[in-house]
Amino acid sequence: MIDLAYYPSDADVPHELTTKRCTLTMLTAEHNARDYLAVMSTGPRLRARTDGRWPVEEFTAQQNLADLEKHEREHGNREAFTFTILDRTGNHCLGCLYLRPVSRMLERGVVTEGALPPRDYSSTADFWTVEDERFPDLEAELLPAMDRWLREESAFDRVYWTTTEAEPDQLQLLAATLRSAFVVETRNEGVTHVGFCR
Secondary structure (H helix, E strand, O other): OOOOOOOOOOOOOOOEEEOOOEEEEEOOHHHHHHHHHHHHHOHHHHHHHOOOOOOOOOOOHHHHHHHHHHHHHHHHHOOOEEEEEEEOOOOOEEEEEEEEEHHHHHHHEEEEEEOOOOOOOEEEEEEEEOOOOOOOOHHHHHHHHHHHHHHHHOOOOEEEEEEEOOOHHHHHHHHHHOEEEEEEEEOOOOOEEEEEEO
16 A cells, blocks of 8 residues: 555645536535436446446446445545536536545556656546536536646645546547646556646
8 A cells, every 4th residue: 555645634625616617516415416417427438437337337326325425525534535517507517526646546557658656745636527518618618727726726736637548538638738647557447547747
């Protein structure tokens, strides 16, 4: 196990981000109905990026609730942070942003290109959004806003934005916005993660 400090105990955690079309806020169990609809409507894309592991075809709202309760506990304990992406009315979930310790990726895989140095107060960040014709080019709007938000409002020394080779559009967006940092091949998962940073 790689023992690194993830987030300073005396630092504020980013609370909320509002963009032109969205609001990001801490994901809690109260979001379950909205989150579950978004997850299941985006199932094929999410399965592609997790090598079919999540969400399974028979994934239930109760299983989703258990996931949200775990994310909420981790958020409260400063072990990882998860934010729901809502439309400005708050009635619809449009996706999620996950912030996780770099150590988790290093424990699951092998760096095959570039470098992912273990260091205190560093995080990976990845996100997904629903495909909704009412919100065209949503990820292109969100990425620079989220990146700026984390640089200005969080206490992380470094944030590595990650995606997988199964997400060519998101991969292209990250490559056009940030600089390439690493490639990680995960053990026993069949997923290639590509990381970018400032």
